[in-house]
Amino acid sequence: MLFFINSTFNQKNSGIEHAQLKRAALFRKNNEAFKLVFREWNPNIHRFLGEVGISNSETLCMFDYFQKAELVEEKILHVEDLDFGVDSLTYNKEPNQFRYLVFQGQQLIARVRYFGEDPLERVSAVEYFDGFGNLYRVDFYDFRGFLSLCQWYTPDNKIGTEVWMDINGKPVLETFNKYDGNHKYTKSGWRLNGADGAIYNFTNIDELTLHFLNLLNEEYWQDDKANIFIMDRTHLADWALLNLDRPAYTVLHLHNSHAGDAQEPMHSVMNNFYEFGLMNSNGYDAIVSATEKQTLDVSKRFNPQSKLFTIPVGVVPNEVFSEKRIDMKERRVHSVLVTARVAPEKRIDHIIRAIGIARQTVPDITLDFYGYVDHRDDDSAQKAINAAIKEYHMEEAVHQFEYANNVGELQKDFQVYALASIMEGFNLSLMEAISHGMVGVTYDVNYGPNELIVDGENGFVVPYEGIQEMADRLVELFTQEDKLQKMSTQSYELARRYSEENVWKAWQALIDDANKKNIDYRSPITEGIGDQRIYSTKKSK
Template sequence: MKFFINSSFNEQNSGIEHAQLKRAKLFRDHKETFKLVFRDWNPRLHYYLNSVGISDSETLNMFDYFQKAESVTDRILQAKDLDFGLQNLTYIKDDNLPLYLVFQGESLLARVRYFLEDSNERVSMTELFDGFGNLYRVNHYDFRGFLSLSQWYTPDNKVGTEIWYDYSGKPVLEAFNRYNGQGEFLQAGWRLTAATSPAIYSFSTLDELTQHFFNLINTDYWSEIEPNIFVLDRTHLGDWSLLSLEQPAYTALHLHNSHAGDAQNPMHSVLNNFYEYSLSNANQYDAIISATEKQSHDVAERFAPTCKLFTIPVGMVDKEILNSPHVPISERSMNILMTCRIAPEKRIDHVIRAIGLAQATVPNLTLDVYGYVDHRDDDEALKAINAAISEFNLQNKVKLHDYVDNVTALQKDAQVYALTSVMEGFNLSLLEALSNGMVGVTYDVNYGPNELIIDGENGFIIPFDDIQGLANKFITLFNDPALLQTMSEHSYKLSERYSEENVWKAWQDLIEDAKHKDLSFTHKVTKGLGNQLLS
């Protein structure tokens, strides 16, 4: 089995999740079994994954696994279906919030909240109150219609104990939160009731529980023919756990971003904190995957790892896109497009300032940005954007839009895609834009943009942080429709480098390498232990 490990999946996702979706389609198309493995509890997980074409059989969540809820019958559970153990209840629907107030006489028993993902008013949460009006427990429901988690509150209104249930309502997993010696209220441990035996396991940390989960699924899907492959897409949730498996498996660290804290100084900069532990223990992995040849080279030069290095693009261009009709520049809007998180590291304000510098020569130039807002650091990104707009009076030329799932129509209408990030790991959005005939203009940033764009052919690569240089290329392009058309055709052609066939060949190399992994399964002692044998 191929396991692709991540934290969660939501309505709005990062590039890692989008890369996993593309990989899932690739493996499915080539009839290669896989599972997207998620560690974090998420009551909407299956709803979101199903909506983008990922089936329950392709999904494996740690909490689902322990709750025996990997694939369950969907049922619609509404407020009046809940049993509060009392009669003569009154349900009052709130006019402004998605909830019902439940009363017995004049006493408030509960607030029942419901999901907004569909119109069925499925119960998402119940907040339960005692006779004095104190909140004592919150029950959380899975979107599929069953009680999943209860949180018991302490007298000082903190979550003291959390209990997860299986589909039948039996408690299977608990987390405990307590004050430590310094007066800090922290998670103190976990307790798991085994599904197939009377064993009860205790874990000090979530990482230890995760390691136990990895060991279990490695055993569940064990094959004497070839090993399970674990690809760690988000390092922080499995970098320690994955390196301590009880039985053999092929483990691969996937670098989705720059390994260096300063991407422009990849050989000497402090490490990206997300990869520090993993790269410090790189030789314990079987493979390291990078999305670009340049990063693979830099990792080899800097760390000299003994494990195999594979370059596998995280993006690929569907056959339908490669074979679709080309949209001429003359039929597109005179517009710059960005589809990305509105976050400090994306530096959208640099593009706005470049447009401001170019507007004297290209007065009709506009920018549209699509993406969800990252509110970190007191809205640093939005403040920088608004400052740049005000400085150059671009209120009518720069538009920020909400996140959208399908950007193909946008990419077929705009002419130029701009990118000014501090660092990247590949940049799927840029590849998608180029494959739809857009011309790219990017800073010379590691990793991805300076490989996706071939300077002077399908776009321009600008020296890092050179806003004036960015403006100059905008002027060059938008004053020369013939050049734009030529580069647009090159964008279409050069996107063939990332065809499904080429990317699949890269994955096949890794899968073939995994087949040479030594498989020596160590069986546990099962005789002579009597009642002491619990698992």
């Protein structure tokens, strides 16, 4: 079995989750079984995965696994269905807060929240109050309709103990919070009531994760070939996969630059998400990069003994290649598109400045960008965008939109895709853009954009942080229609590098290597041991 390890899945996701979806479709099409493994608790995860075509049989959540809630018949639970142990209740709805206030007379019994975007108003959480109005417990419900997590509060209004239940309401997993020696409030441990009847104690979630992965490796064990564990978010399992009880084929997957400064891949400090994994990379069987350039840089810098594979994280479905090609003259004239998080590292403000300069020659250039706002650093990314718009008086030329799910359709309507990131690991949006005939203009940034765009063929690769050079190329494209069309045609052709056939060949090479791994394993002694405590007691008598 192939296990792809991630943290969680939401309605709005990053490139890693989108890459997993494309990979899932490819593996499904080639009849290769897989599981998307998620470590974090998320009461909405099955709902969100179902909306994008991932079945429960392809999903394995760590908390579900321990709660025996992998396959649950959905139940719709309303506020009136809850039993508070008292009669004569009134329910006051606060629609703007997506909740009900539950009273007995003048006494507040509970606040009941429901899933705000759900027209059926399924219960999502219940906050309980004592006779003095103090919050003492919060119950969280899975979207599928069962109590999943109880948080018990301390007298000073902090979460003391968290308890996860199975679908019958029996506690199976607990974690404890308290002050440490430095008076920092932190988790002090985890306790699991195992399916085997044993009680397990873990210092931290990494030890719990190791136990979980050991159980998976044992449950899906085959004597003739290894299970394959691939870390899509490395920090979630980098230590655990080095300490498995049974052999497995383990893979460190680089979804971003391995270097903190992507422009100095050989000498800069390491990306902190990959530091532990790369320092211990000889303990894994393979390292996957999305581009040939990164594979080469990893090989030169670290000289790992692990096998190195280049596997694009993007896949262009076969049906895209059979779609009607859309000429540049049929698209919005002089239009630029960006689909990305509004985050400091994406530097959308650089693109706006480049367009502002280019508009001095081609005054009708417009930019539309789609993506959710990352509020880090006091909304620094959004503030930089607003400042650039104001500086170049582009209030009517720049249009900002929320996260979009119909990216493919959008790309068919625009001419140029622009990118000015600090670093990348591939950039799915740019790959999708060229597959729909868009012409790319990108900084020469590692990794991905400077391979997806072949300079002078399907767009331009301009110097890193070259705002003026980006502006010059935009002017060149929008004043030379023949060149713009020629590059669009070449984009369609170069997208074939990421066809299902080519990407599957790359994955097949890794799977073939995994199937060759020697997995000789000797189980611990389990027979003839008995209960030594009983034996010792009898003998002493």
